[in-house]
Amino acid sequence: MFEENLPGGGLWSWRLRRHTTLRLTDVEGGANVSLMAYDAAEPLDRLNLPDTLKAQYTARLTRGHVLMSDMGHALLSITADTCGWHDPLGGHGNAAMTEKKFGEATYQEKRNDWYRNAHDNFLIELGKHGLGKRDLVANVNFFSRLDVDAEGRMKFHAGNSKAGDTVDLRAEMNVLVVLNTCQHPLDPNPQYAPKPVKLTVLQTPAPAPDDFCRNFRGENQRSFILTERLFLGA
């Protein structure tokens, strides 16, 4: 339907209509897309990563998984994924962390090459939809991976995503997607070097009864049923 090229450190939001798909493409390799999601009609109904992870017994996200809301609804299904591991643990960085890690590069000095940070980018895009600090939720980091060892320590997994890797997110209801392309907060690269991402919004069919994501687990089936109830009689 349309396509946008989001530079590294960029910010974006969109009301993704039910059964359309947002494709994220890692253009150069090593990108990171931090994402939050809300019911476009009632944003109090919002992405809840603990519910998402425990329902699917996973601490990584890939094809088959469904991003669920705190009200038990299916927001986004991961219908395709050439990367294989997306991080739901690491969260996102803020201005203080960005300055500590990369130094300072202000707009006054650098114009649009200034150093942006994910926290402020989220607040800007949330604000465009009447949302703010209290609406920040735990975010997914697409294209990034953290490994957790037996002691619980987390380590950034370099080289997780290659140039051309894509992940498809199908909206199961009308979903407000808020995202940005700042570096993962545990990316050890000492340089400010966020990577660009191509965003493609695609018209896709409604999930068939044998849909992979819907049938991935009984939990996903029940989440789909609760979501479909929102649209009964419409």
Next chain:
Amino acid sequence: MSTFILTESKLDPAKAVYDFTLLAGDGWMHEIKRGQTVRIVDLEGNQAVDTLFYNAHDLTDRYSAQDTIREQGGIYLTTGTKLISSEGNVLATIVADTCGRHDTLGGACAAESNQVRYALDKRFMHSCRDTFMLQISRWGHGATKCDITHNINFFMNVPVTPEGKLSFEDGVSAGGHYVELRAEMDLICLISNCPQLNNPCNAYNPTPVRLLIWN
């Protein structure tokens, strides 16, 4: 195998300025002043205590599970863990812990997530997020559902495998184990003493916890 570091407290319960037993399935919302220490005691063992903290002067500055685990570089909470807020501030520090591991990935049970996880007809069982809702509604000060964010589960054990699987293991707690936190700013603490009966997080038998505060 993972290592558990157990740290006992020297504080005397007889000298606490507050001592309250929170019954199974009940909620608690209370101010804790900067410098005060709060202890949560798992009286009978294997009881999940779902807990959130807020800056008492600004509810938008509240506990963030992702910031907390990332800044300490590990997913488990224990002695030495600094609880980090969504605005990057230190809310509290865990100063004693006789359990050794606490979860912050599993979140709180809810009527709706019980429907997803177990069966559509489980909606009407008591849940932590219903407890949170009632507590913040009574608390007022403009608190709403968007302030119910991703909590700590004291006394719960939720390991992540190298393959990225999330597992819910047997509790590592036992009767009398406790965790103690020092408030690094004026805080509001919100607790649901978990009523979940669909999984072993409370050993299928929710039990009371004791809450103590020292100056």
